[in-house]
Amino acid sequence: MIDAHPSTPPAPGTQSTAPVDPWAARRDELAGLLVLTARGDRDAFGRLYQLSSPTLFAMLRRLLGRQSWAEEILQECFVSIWQHASRYDRDRSAPMTWMAAIARNAALDLLRRRDAGEAPLDDEAAAQRPDERPLPLEALQAGLEARRVRECMQALPAPQQQGLALAFFHGMSHSEVAEQLDQPLGTVKSWVRRGLLALKACLQGTSPPEART
């Protein structure tokens, strides 16, 4: 075994044996860690990383389609979390939602710069992107924990589900989804729009807003 063992917090993944939904089960713990992080507590920040980075990394890897980009954006994301933790308001949003929003915004910004030609899409990325993509329905079915949104998602007609999943999990634009599914752009836009509206209605119908996690 090499001695490159990282210092204090990581070895992420060594702790949890059973899949845990960090959105729900650890909401209070994560919120508390964010409050401590805002006060400059490095140990709390390390623990926060340990608990939340495996979910965020999984999301970023699919979104960006490339391991090294996901690592870079995860790094950006936690630097940002350390710097802006004082803005987190536990009464307004779940901690994982807040952190996932930071991660997704950074990732989508990178995709936007790539679209604009400001970030290179090199050969490795071009070669890996299609390979690494699981089918969106498989991704959806893989160990779903966020039950309510899953149930609502599964209630959607398959094309709407697929459109939403390709956009959400794989960071595809409308036109990329259209290309992937071999459908006209207008059709895909309408699937995504109707899917979002149906999802909203379903989520609102099943529980009051204050019960959100």
Added chain:
Amino acid sequence: MRLRDEDLIDRLAADYVLGTMRGRARARFERHVADDARVRGAVADWQERLLPLASSLPEEAPPPAVWTAIEGRLFGVVKQSAPAASPIRRPGMATAARWWERLALWQSVAAFATVAAIAFGVALLRQGPPTAGDIRVALLQDATGQAGVALRLERATDGSDVLVARVLRRPEAMGPDRVIELWAVPPAGAPRSLGVVQAGADAVRLPVRDASALLAAAALAASIEPPGGSPTGAPTGPVVYQGALYPI
């Protein structure tokens, strides 16, 4: 400028959070988010609706180098064990970390998988003839922990060392004419090829010239290569499986 229409705000916020809003529209909308509390509220609502979907993905531990880099940037902590050039580079820089640098670091966290891997590897590999020397096994896994290749290093009766490789699962993205090439990743330096599992074969016996180098390897890996193996002597295709040797 303010967005007036509630439905429009809701629609744009949904597109923004879903990620389908791209390009200049995204940058423009972010100004509304900054300026307008109603827009912020609509975005927050959509985040609460959609982002929990991300928890449906199986967790994936990031490589330890990411945390090292975060500590380095925020607290100026420098790890002695880290190579002089950090394997983490900024997105704008085209050069990706050489995969084997990341791999060696990865290995230290992947150790948690060893117990299961050894048990599984032993069960799979305890089929050959009895051997004279130490036996080592490795189970090479993909990023989700699925076993792809089982390896056994054994000493043949004539004293030569042999690496037995058995393909348990072909990578999904692998073309029919592609081969799996096996690599030993030393603690420092470039990976060395161990040999190729030909297309269509599910097991192979590879002669090992320098078993001590193999035992000293920080990690073993498998990549997808063109027929005959990598034309360059270094992996050219995606690295699909990795693991380390353990004594049994």
